Amino acid sequence: MRNAEVASLLNELADVMELLGEDRYRVASYRDAAMRIDHLGEAIEDVAREGRLDDIHGVGKSIAAKVSEYLSTGRIAALEERRSRVPAAALTLMKVPGIGPRRALLIARELGVKSIEDLEQALREGKVAQLPRVGTKVAAHILEELSRISSRSQRLPLGVAMSAAQEAVRELERSSAVLEITPAGSIRRMCETIGDKDILVSSTKPEAAIAAFTTMPLVKEVLASGETRASVLSHADLQIDLRVVPPESYGAALQYFTGSKEHNIKLRELAIRRGLKLNEYGVFREETRIAGQTEEDVYAALGLPWLPPEIREDTGEVELALQGQVPPLVGLADMRGDLHAHTNRTDGSSTAEQKARAAETAGYEYLAFTDHSRALGVTGGLTEEEFRKQHEEIRSLQPRFPRVRLLCGVEVDIHVDKRLDCSDDFLAACDVVVASIHSALEQPAEMQTARLIAAMENPNVDIIAHPTGRLLGKRPGYGLDLTALLDAAVRTGTAIEINAQPERLDLNADAVRAAVERGVMLVINTDAHHQSQLPLMRFGVATARRGWAPSDLVLNTRPLGELLRWLARKGQTGRSPA
Numbered sequence: 001m002r003n004a005e006v007a008s009l010l011n012e013l014a015d016v017m018e019l020l021g022e023d024r025y026r027v028a029s030y031r032d033a034a035m036r037i038d039h040l041g042e043a044i045e046d047v048a049r050e051g052r053l054d055d056i057h058g059v060g061k062s063i064a065a066k067v068s069e070y071l072s073t074g075r076i077a078a079l080e081e082r083r084s085r086v087p088a089a090a091l092t093l094m095k096v097p098g099i100g101p102r103r104a105l106l107i108a109r110e111l112g113v114k115s116i117e118d119l120e121q122a123l124r125e126g127k128v129a130q131l132p133r134v135g136t137k138v139a140a141h142i143l144e145e146l147s148r149i150s151s152r153s154q155r156l157p158l159g160v161a162m163s164a165a166q167e168a169v170r171e172l173e174r175s176s177a178v179l180e181i182t183p184a185g186s187i188r189r190m191c192e193t194i195g196d197k198d199i200l201v202s203s204t205k206p207e208a209a210i211a212a213f214t215t216m217p218l219v220k221e222v223l224a225s226g227e228t229r230a231s232v233l234s235h236a237d238l239q240i241d242l243r244v245v246p247p248e249s250y251g252a253a254l255q256y257f258t259g260s261k262e263h264n265i266k267l268r269e270l271a272i273r274r275g276l277k278l279n280e281y282g283v284f285r286e287e288t289r290i291a292g293q294t295e296e297d298v299y300a301a302l303g304l305p306w307l308p309p310e311i312r313e314d315t316g317e318v319e320l321a322l323q324g325q326v327p328p329l330v331g332l333a334d335m336r337g338d339l340h341a342h343t344n345r346t347d348g349s350s351t352a353e354q355k356a357r358a359a360e361t362a363g364y365e366y367l368a369f370t371d372h373s374r375a376l377g378v379t380g381g382l383t384e385e386e387f388r389k390q391h392e393e394i395r396s397l398q399p400r401f402p403r404v405r406l407l408c409g410v411e412v413d414i415h416v417d418k419r420l421d422c423s424d425d426f427l428a429a430c431d432v433v434v435a436s437i438h439s440a441l442e443q444p445a446e447m448q449t450a451r452l453i454a455a456m457e458n459p460n461v462d463i464i465a466h467p468t469g470r471l472l473g474k475r476p477g478y479g480l481d482l483t484a485l486l487d488a489a490v491r492t493g494t495a496i497e498i499n500a501q502p503e504r505l506d507l508n509a510d511a512v513r514a515a516v517e518r519g520v521m522l523v524i525n526t527d528a529h530h531q532s533q534l535p536l537m538r539f540g541v542a543t544a545r546r547g548w549a550p551s552d553l554v555l556n557t558r559p560l561g562e563l564l565r566w567l568a569r570k571g572q573t574g575r576s577p578a
């Protein structure tokens with residue numbers, strides 16, 4: 001499929017035409033055609049072969065001819081001729097807000113600027129400010145935009161993007177012009193990092209909805225504002241985009257803007273095979289809209305059951321859905337407890353009592369306290385003697401929390417020589433033992449795998465926490481033979497954690513999928529260091545769902561009695577099922 005390739009050339013042609021000062025309507029029509037071809041949902045080369053290029057909305061004779069020319073000869077003469085008339089760097093420069101085509105040409109020609117790095121240097125040296133019709137004020141603005149571009153293009157962790165989106169949703173919900181609202185795009189699919197923060201609204205008064213959006217208190221700057229869409233920059237320098245659609249198209253738009261692109265392409269192929277047309281406005285038979293108001297309608301019109309956004313990645317979900325099946329996924333409401341939490345006795349910042357209360361409020365049946373063992377000096381890890389005292393204190397709290405079983409445990413460190421940081425006697429006396437690696441992260445993969453497997457072979461170890469050690473955007477995680485780890489988990493009957501801290505999400509969704517395929521028992525824990533972190537569970541559950549995990553493979557969906565039997569099953573000593 002060569003759609004993206006064709007679209008990018010048409011976009012380049014539009015850019016060059018703009019640099020050369022050609023008719024802006026023609027420039028806009030090339031950009032529009034590029035966007036439509038990119039989102040077409042069927043291969044542009046097939047469309048061309050069947051002589052249907054003219055049928056694509058926004059593609060007229062002249063653009064169709066250029067697309068055909070490119071597909072058959074590999075070049076577009078009109079583009080090559082124009083390219084030779086502009087400096088290549090001007091194409092990059094014109095994309096920087098505040099520069100535009102004229103200044104881009106000027107900067108490239110007069111200053112010999114060849115890249116964004118060159119531009120930044122020329123700005124800092126004051127050379128740009130000296131150009132005609134620029135001046136210090138404009139130059140300072142361009143420099144500011146440059147630094148903003150680099151921070152804006154970064155993908156954000158789901159947790160950060162989600163709270164920004166939710167803040168905007170809360171604001172907009174107060175407007176009477178907003179009928180339905182939801183974050184769309186990768187936020188709705190709960191991807192671990194987020195690029196675009198898209199919000200979708202249905203309204204019969206789009207101007208009022210746009211006005212409500214651009215005047216939210218969190219808005220620092222309005223980047224763009226049109227009839228049905230707008231973009232703003234928040235005070236935290238996050239870009240948030242809004243789209244407003246009529247109620248009858250809300251489901252289709254939600255489906256379209258949730259993506260993923262690959263999932264949508266599959267759906268559009270399916271629509272075409274059924275003689276239908278699917279786009280962001282609805283599902284159409286000829287000119288008649290047969291679905292569009294709800295997502296369920298849209299999927300049903302294609303002969304599919306509704307699919308959870310977290311699995312819309314074209315990794316087999318559409319094929320399964322065609323057989324009327326949707327993989328059974330664990331849900332937040334299935335979670336009955338949390339088996340990894342810290343208190344202020346080590347690096348946590350709230351007491352056992354505060355956490356127990358938070359667990360009670362969350363409606364949990366159990367909560368495990370698993371502070372760090374001694375080896376983790378920086379966090380004030382506890383000695384076995386200190387743990388025994390803490391466990392006594394926790395047990396004495398129990399009568400005040402009749403609805404939540406407080407479990408006494410430890411997050412025991414796995415030394416580089418594979419030893420555990422606590423004695424077997426002590427571990428056997430704990431209700432829950434979580435084992436993890438926090439040191440010697442640079443060791444080779446075989447070594448880390450051996451460390452984790454040795455821990456799993458200890459009959460007292462119930463859970464391997466944050467198994468790969470990655471920190472999103474900070475470090476990739478230590479080397480690890482994931483397959484060997486998962487096989488050992490099955491063999492030893494050890495649960496593998498999905499750590500719900502937004503910077504960890506460890507295991508990630510792909511690894512969860514591999515674990516599910518092997519029937520590994522998973523556990524979703526928040527690793528809460530403060531009582532306010534128990535709700536982070538949603539991010540762990542989302543990661544589990546993205547990895548197609550069913551609830552019966554998630555240990556902490558089990559009722560207390562079953563959980564205790566599972567915990568007692570591996571280590572035979574020191575535990576009773578009741």
Ligand SMILES: [Zn+2]
Binds near residue numbers: 411436438465466
């Ligand atoms: Zn840890």
Ligand SMILES: [Zn+2]
Binds near residue numbers: 342411465527
């Ligand atoms: Zn921890």
